[in-house]
Amino acid sequence: MLAADTVVVGRILVPGKGLVRIGAGVRLDASQAPILLMAFPGAEIILEDGVTIESGASIEAVRSVRIGARSQLCAFSMILDNSFHQLEGDREVLPDSHPVVLEEDVLIGPRSILLPGAHLGRGTRVGPCTVLSRRTPPGAVVVGHPAVIRMPT
Secondary structure, three states, X not given: OEOOOOEEEEEEEOOOOOXXXXXXXOEEEEEEEEEXXXXXXXXXXXXXXXXXXXOOOEEEEOOEEEEOOOOEEOOOOEEEOOOOOOOOOOXXXXXXXXXXXXXXXXXXXXOOEEOOOOEEOOOOEEOOOOEEOOEEOOOOEEEOOOOEEEOOO
């Protein structure tokens, strides 16, 4: 579902059979590289009003990824709600999915990765090249790999 005032620049790839819902005023800027929105059957990707996604970003949902209003995914960032293989044993068996939630006004820095189970509180800022798989409080600043959560002073 696509709102009438959505701005799309470049190629947006939406190959899955799941639900991709795009709110009002969303900007998908794939001017430098395609954006991937992959919702597997039965899964959902929800982009609330005013979300911006930049070139090369990808969102892959086996269950659910929700991005809150006015949030931004910078270039080549990635969100996954499933790791797509077991760490041990049969690597062909799909592990359980854990929803990823970004509350309102979240900024995900370039080349950052949000892993299954990440839940970012309102106004969280994630620095470039950060890898995160856990909950953050509202207003947190997150940097590094492994991610370090800091509260602004």
